[in-house]
Amino acid sequence: MEMLIGGGIAALTIYAAANWQTNDKKKIVHVFNNLDYKVKDQSPALIKTYKTDVYTTYTYNVPYGLVDDPKLQVLEKVLNRPVKISFTNQKLHIKVYQQKLNKEYPYNVFASKGHWSIPIGMSQDGIIYHDFEQIPHMIVSGSTTWGKTVFMRMFMTHLIENNPDGVEFYILDLKGRLAFNRYRNLKQVKAIVGDHKESAKVLKMVKRDIKKDIDYLLSIDAENAKEGNIKTRKFIIIDEAGELKPEKSMSDEDREYARDCQSVMSYIARVAGQVGYKMIFGTQYPTKEVLDPQIKANAIARVAFRLATSVQSGVAIDQPGAEKLEYKGRAIYKTVDEHLVQTPFISKEEIWERIGRYNNVSPTNETTAERRTDIVEL
Numbered sequence: 447m448e449m450l451i452g453g454g455i456a457a458l459t460i461y462a463a464a465n466w467q468t469n470d471k472k473k474i475v476h477v478f479n480n481l482d483y484k485v486k487d488q489s490p491a492l493i494k495t496y497k498t499d500v501y502t503t504y505t506y507n508v509p510y511g512l513v514d515d516p517k518l519q520v521l522e523k524v525l526n527r528p529v530k531i532s533f534t535n536q537k538l539h540i541k542v543y544q545q546k547l548n549k550e551y552p553y554n555v556f557a558s559k560g561h562w563s564i565p566i567g568m569s570q571d572g573i574i575y576h577d578f579e580q581i582p583h584m585i586v587s588g589s590t591t592w593g594k595t596v597f598m599r600m601f602m603t604h605l606i607e608n609n610p611d612g613v614e615f616y617i618l619d620l621k622g623r624l625a626f627n628r629y630r631n632l633k634q635v636k637a638i639v640g641d642h643k644e645s646a647k648v649l650k651m652v653k654r655d656i657k658k659d660i661d662y663l664l665s666i667d668a669e670n671a672k673e674g675n676i677k678t679r680k681f682i683i684i685d686e687a688g689e690l691k692p693e694k695s696m697s698d699e700d701r702e703y704a705r706d707c708q709s710v711m712s713y714i715a716r717v718a719g720q721v722g723y724k725m726i727f728g729t730q731y732p733t734k735e736v737l738d739p740q741i742k743a744n745a746i747a748r749v750a751f752r753l754a755t756s757v758q759s760g761v762a763i764d765q766p767g768a769e770k771l772e773y774k775g776r777a778i779y780k781t782v783d784e785h786l787v788q789t790p791f792i793s794k795e796e797i798w799e800r801i802g803r804y805n806n807v808s809p810t811n812e813t814t815a816e817r818r819t820d821i822v823e824l
């Protein structure tokens with residue numbers, strides 16, 4: 447009996463899937479007609495259907511003179527599923543995904559690739575990873591409450607789990623250190639500061655370290671950290687870089703510190719990537735003023751959560767789109783290619799379960815600020 451029911455359901459599923467695809471094909475033809483996507487009486491001709499578990503691609507020969515048309519994106523609404531359209535060698539490819547992305551993916555579904563790779567998120571085509579050895583600097587933008595801090599804490603956790611003895615963090619949390627304060631005593635966190643003066647000190651210290659490392663690499667004729675067998679990678683996380691922009695409203699002192707910070711951040715972006723230093727530049731306000739051209743030119747990995755306007759999206763990822771992201775944690779990841787992803791969600795409790803064991807509470811009970819001030823005064 448069970449087999450019969452099972453068989454019945456399977457047959458029904460196969461029938462429904464087949465019907466669904468026929469429907470998709472018909473709907474696509476309707477859309478071509480409605481949009482008048484043809485040349486005279488010549489319409490695109492379906493030449494191939496390719497199906498996997500995740501998507502179906504329909505390939506069309508299109509009449510000479512016809513190219514892809516942004517209006518075809520309406521297919522996403524007509525088919526009510528994600529659609530990717532591409533055009534190569536006079537052929538139109540319409541890739542229709544089976545399912546929409548979920549609104550949340552827990553961190554534990556993202557397998558680790560080890561070393562300096564982090565999961566960026568789940569895309570329609572599977573998990574997307576970023577390798578900091580390939581592209582050292584990253585700009586993370588997004589209006590308030592769309593997921594920047596969760597993302598930064600997620601990748602910090604991931605890198606610590608992958609390389610507990612070979613990673614260092616220098617965190618400039620200009621929102622009063624609240625988001626990262628709990629991690630101040632982790633052995634991998636070398637500095638965490640929350641104001642202009644301390645940020646300038648930490649960045650100057652990092653610059654000194656970079657210069658030392660460059661001298662060392664020169665002395666052994668190595669071109670980069672890997673060749674020079676430098677094992678540790680240093681991540682400079684800046685969570686609200688907009689706060690480091692020199693402003694008239696600042697005190698003269700703070701404006702001077704902000705200028706120092708700008709100059710070192712630009713230096714890190716230009717020269718430090720290959721030496722083993724990675725900068726993550728987080729901002730709510732991706733404007734031309736906040737994003738120094740040198741930083742923008744060198745931080746070629748971009749993660750954009752929802753932004754306020756298409757102009758901001760243009761500054762952050764060189765194209766509109768981030769202003770249309772609908773869910774928290776949904777982002778556009780752009781390097782050479784571009785992917786729509788749902789970034790991994792990890793709670794503070796889970797972070798602590800995973801990396802809390804690296805917490806070094808100092809026996810003298812001194813506060814982090816005191817300890818770190820010692821470090822930054824070096």
Ligand SMILES: Nc1ncnc2c1ncn2[C@@H]1O[C@H](COP(=O)(O)OP(=O)(O)OP(=O)(O)O)[C@@H](O)[C@H]1O
Pocket residue numbers: 549550551588589590591592593594595596597730774775776788789790791792
């Ligand atoms: N990847 C995610 N998946 C699902 N929900 C998320 C994700 N990331 C963030 N959220 C939700 O969005 C909330 C705000 O995220 P987060 O604190 O990272 O925002 P933010 O961009 O840092 O904001 P702000 O600029 O104000 O600091 C989280 O508390 C969580 O509820």
Ligand SMILES: [Mg+2]
Pocket residue numbers: 594595596625685
């Ligand atoms: Mg935040």
